[in-house]
Amino acid sequence: VRYPPDHKEQTRERIIGAASRSFRRSGGEGIGIAELMKDLQLTHGGFYRHFENKEHLFAEALAASLEEMGTMLERAAAAGDRAHGLTRIIDTYLSPAHCANPAEGCPVAALAPELPRHSATVKKAYHRALQSYAARLSRFMPGEGAAEKRRNFHVLFAGMAGTLAMARSIDDETARRQLLRSAKEFYTAAFSGRC
Amino acid sequence: VRYPPDHKEQTRERIIGAASRSFRRSGGEGIGIAELMKDLQLTHGGFYRHFENKEHLFAEALAASLEEMGTMLERAAAAGDRAHGLTRIIDTYLSPAHCANPAEGCPVAALAPELPRHSATVKKAYHRALQSYAARLSRFMPGEGAAEKRRNFHVLFAGMAGTLAMARSIDDETARRQLLRSAKEFYTAAFSGRC
DNA sequence: TGTACATCAGTGAACGCGCGTTCACTGATGTAC
DNA sequence: TGTACATCAGTGAACGCGCGTTCACTGATGTAC
Numbered sequence: 001v002r003y004p005p006d007h008k009e010q011t012r013e014r015i016i017g018a019a020s021r022s023f024r025r026s027g028g029e030g031i032g033i034a035e036l037m038k039d040l041q042l043t044h045g046g047f048y049r050h051f052e053n054k055e056h057l058f059a060e061a062l063a064a065s066l067e068e069m070g071t072m073l074e075r076a077a078a079a080g081d082r083a084h085g086l087t088r089i090i091d092t093y094l095s096p097a098h099c100a101n102p103a104e105g106c107p108v109a110a111l112a113p114e115l116p117r118h119s120a121t122v123k124k125a126y127h128r129a130l131q132s133y134a135a136r137l138s139r140f141m142p143g144e145g146a147a148e149k150r151r152n153f154h155v156l157f158a159g160m161a162g163t164l165a166m167a168r169s170i171d172d173e174t175a176r177r178q179l180l181r182s183a184k185e186f187y188t189a190a191f192s193g194r195c
Numbered sequence: 196v197r198y199p200p201d202h203k204e205q206t207r208e209r210i211i212g213a214a215s216r217s218f219r220r221s222g223g224e225g226i227g228i229a230e231l232m233k234d235l236q237l238t239h240g241g242f243y244r245h246f247e248n249k250e251h252l253f254a255e256a257l258a259a260s261l262e263e264m265g266t267m268l269e270r271a272a273a274a275g276d277r278a279h280g281l282t283r284i285i286d287t288y289l290s291p292a293h294c295a296n297p298a299e300g301c302p303v304a305a306l307a308p309e310l311p312r313h314s315a316t317v318k319k320a321y322h323r324a325l326q327s328y329a330a331r332l333s334r335f336m337p338g339e340g341a342a343e344k345r346r347n348f349h350v351l352f353a354g355m356a357g358t359l360a361m362a363r364s365i366d367d368e369t370a371r372r373q374l375l376r377s378a379k380e381f382y383t384a385a386f387s388g389r390c
Numbered sequence: 391t392g393t394a395c396a397t398c399a400g401t402g403a404a405c406g407c408g409c410g411t412t413c414a415c416t417g418a419t420g421t422a423c
Numbered sequence: 424t425g426t427a428c429a430t431c432a433g434t435g436a437a438c439g440c441g442c443g444t445t446c447a448c449t450g451a452t453g454t455a456c
Contacts (some may be wrong), residue, residue, distance in 0.1 A: 030312065044432090115306060159353075165303075186385070203399065248444080249442095
């Protein structure tokens with residue numbers, strides 16, 4: 001079969017997109033190559049025309065999901081008046097919608113504990129993507145100078161990621177929403193109030 | 196072979212202890228029954244004399260590790276003068292030692308994202324253990340009344356768990372320590388200062 | 391005191407299954423001549 | 424214009440391996456008689 005010139009590149013992107021969602025939903029070991037390809041109406045054999053192995057796909061998918069997250073949060077910050085960018089970022093991150101939808105949400109909240117067990121390839125891609133993520137979002141943080149903004153970014157996002165992961169682990173909906181709400185108030189007062 | 200009357204119970208406890216460490220180190224799917232039993236100089240067949248299946252062991256191991264964590268933190272709080280219990284809890288939780296040793300650390304930091312994918316058995320055991328954990332540690336929290344203390348507990352511990360998980364995902368030691376230190380200052384000022 | 395039997399924690403072979411990866415093959419199209 | 428060949432994204436059978444679980448068996452001791 002012959003395809004349009006950018007067909008291969010498109011398939012590759014489709015695989016990365018599906019994988020980034022599946023890995024966030026099910027973890028790195030929770031989804032197989034065959035199942036992944038089946039979602040895209042493809043068979044598992046063709047996978048290796050696009051990626052050296054599963055771990056390389058994981059690396060790409062992880063980086064892509066962090067970038068996607070960065071874009072989502074920048075967009076959220078840009079909506080409405082410009083003084084409250086960080087408040088909107090916090091509201092979006094700690095929203096019930098984000099909590100209910102790990103597959104399209106923050107990969108740190110979904111995958112952080114398994115990252116140390118992944119290959120150097122994955123960690124390199126992750127660190128690179130995290131740098132870029134930090135660079136994009138630090139400007140919304142309070143603090144004197146780039147270094148302090150960067151430190152505040154890390155503290156806030158690590159805290160929110162943990163909050164989201166823990167909220168998702170709580171079955172009782174009232175308690176889950178309560179945690180999200182309390183955390184939202186807390187981080188907003190701590191970071192957004194000082195803007 | 197005949198063993199002392201409490202032998203079976205002891206073996207059971209040894210399996211739970213080894214499992215609680217292995218699961219925190221490697222995740223629920225990162226360690227097999229055979230490997231686990233081998234650590235204890237046993238073979239995999241005997242496992243099913245003690246547990247219905249792997250998922251039931253996970254439930255017990257998870258509960259045990261949360262209880263162990265509660266004991267560790269209560270002990271840390273009790274050391275030294277009584278005014279700074281919470282400061283000591285935060286220092287212990289966000290210490291480089293805890294960060295470097297996931298196997299004997301907080302199971303929320305190590306396992307939270309995979310909990311929603313586990314069975315009802317696991318989730319029930321987890322929720323029960325979390326209740327008890329919250330009850331033991333809430334009394335060190337600031338806040339008017341039990342409910343507010345409880346909310347503060349959740350916000351603080353979810354935030355610290357995320358911080359630990361993210362710190363562990365960062366390879367660069369300087370950046371990792373920086374995050375732990377910044378977070379420690381932040382949470383201490385936010386919670387311990389108001390005690 | 392002696393004997394036959396029950397008990398049961400632990401053993402290790404075996405089973406079934408899923409999964410990552412490999413590989414010979416397909417078949418429509420572009421290209422060389 | 425026509426023909427033979429190369430290309431290569433995708434197919435699906437097959438391989439090897441690990442893992443959860445099962446099961447017949449072991450063998451030292453307690454117990455019934």
